[in-house]
Amino acid sequence: MTVAINETEIEKKLNEIFPGSVISSEKGSILVDKGSLLKVAEYLKNAPELAFDYLTFVTAVDYLDYFELVYRIVSLKYNHSLIVKTRCSDRENPTAPSLTPVWRAAYYQEREIYDLFGIRFEGHPELKRLLLWEGFKGHPLRRDYL
Secondary structure (H helix, E strand, O other), X not given: OOEEOOHHHHHHHHHHHOOOOEXXXXXXXXXXXXXXXXXXXXXXXXXXXXXOOEEEEEEEEEOXXXXXXXXXXXXXXXXXXXXXXXXXXXXXXOEEEOOOOOOOOHHHHHXXXXXXXXXXXXXXXXXXXXXXXXXXXXXXXXXXXX
């Protein structure tokens, strides 16, 4: 069983290195500015004292006003975990940077989110529908899908 890392320390450290990158933190999670997501993820993976080398899952939540992407990362070396969140405010064309270059496990999960929520992942090597056929209209996990 992994232990949630102290999010306050992570927030402080990240904001020292990448000013303004962490918007808030609470209960084992941090909310990261979408523009800083890729560099924060690279740091969390590659920093020797953190070593978040494993992405457990990526999912999305539709709050009607915005989409929230939720990443759970784990350090196998230190046995700690962290939830990283970011938000996409544009409902018409939601985008976020792909974390596939950082954690290969994001590859199919980002495709699934694209397929079901319509969130485009910039820099994804092969962003196309995964579960539904090409030409399918809409994204069925959006709250406004009819």
